[in-house]
Amino acid sequence: xxxxxxxxxxxxxxxxxxxxxxxxxxxxxxxxxxxxxxxxxxxxxxxxxxxxxxxxxxxxxxxxxxxxxxxxxxxxxxxxxxxxxxxxxxxxxxxxxxxxxxxxxxxxx
Amino acid sequence: xxxxxxxxxxxxxxxxxxxxxxxxxxxxxxxxxxxxxxxxxxxxxxxxxxxxxxxxxxxxxxxxxxxxxxxxxxxxxxxxxxxxxxxxxxxxxxxxxxxxxxxxxxxxxxxxxxxxx
Numbered sequence: 001x002x003x004x005x006x007x008x009x010x011x012x013x014x015x016x017x018x019x020x021x022x023x024x025x026x027x028x029x030x031x032x033x034x035x036x037x038x039x040x041x042x043x044x045x046x047x048x049x050x051x052x053x054x055x056x057x058x059x060x061x062x063x064x065x066x067x068x069x070x071x072x073x074x075x076x077x078x079x080x081x082x083x084x085x086x087x088x089x090x091x092x093x094x095x096x097x098x099x100x101x102x103x104x105x106x107x108x109x
Numbered sequence: 110x111x112x113x114x115x116x117x118x119x120x121x122x123x124x125x126x127x128x129x130x131x132x133x134x135x136x137x138x139x140x141x142x143x144x145x146x147x148x149x150x151x152x153x154x155x156x157x158x159x160x161x162x163x164x165x166x167x168x169x170x171x172x173x174x175x176x177x178x179x180x181x182x183x184x185x186x187x188x189x190x191x192x193x194x195x196x197x198x199x200x201x202x203x204x205x206x207x208x209x210x211x212x213x214x215x216x217x218x219x220x221x222x223x224x225x226x
Contacts, residue, residue, distance in 0.1 A: 003153075034210060034212070036211060036213075045204060045216040045217065045218055045219060046146075046213075046216055048212055048213060048214045051210070051211075052212070089153060091154070091211070092211070093211035096168040097156060097169075098144070098159070098211060099156065100146075100153060100155060103153040
């Protein structure tokens with residue numbers, strides 16, 4: 001149950017696109033189409049942004065997209081906005097358990 | 110409207126026990142798997158445990174296995190987490206959430222557990 005690997009921080013200017021990577025193994029990320037991504041603002045509960053690798057829940061902006069190649073999943077945010085500044089976590093099904101990434105702090109410059 | 114409200118957090122001494130509750134409303138609780146996720150102060154999300162819809166199947170993170178027990182009362186629409194032999198490393202905000210194919214669209218607001226002497 002080792003944590004998935006995410007960059008500690010990323011940054012971008014308004015209007016730009018950024019991508020956050022999430023690397024696991026064939027026992028989690030690469031083994032199932034069950035990677036999800038969460039956005040968390042300070043003091044708030046996580047918000048689901050992407051599920052099943054690339055699906056968006058109702059109400060989530062289409063500026064958010066998910067993809068996966070092998071054991072690495074990615075979250076891309078296009079048209080960056082100030083409100084996107086938050087922590088982002090990936091999460092993968094891993095058999096009978098779930099495993100989260102360490103989190104990535106997104107700064108909008 | 111889906112609501113998940115955690116309670117039972119607080120200050121407990123090392124080696125002590127605590128039981129968290131999560132009151133659910135706005136959806137058919139007995140049809141949904143549930144889980145607990147925690148977040149230490151200034152740290153990331155960590156999965157703790159999950160339970161299937163009728164309570165017959167449970168799973169735990171290695172870090173809590175043998176110390177924590179997840180359970181549910183579908184008649185009361187309530188999820189529980191019994192935590193024993195607590196250590197400082199268990200200090201965290203504990204969230205309950207609906208578990209659906211490895212992801213969670215609905216979360217509670219969290220309850221803080223502090224383990225300290």
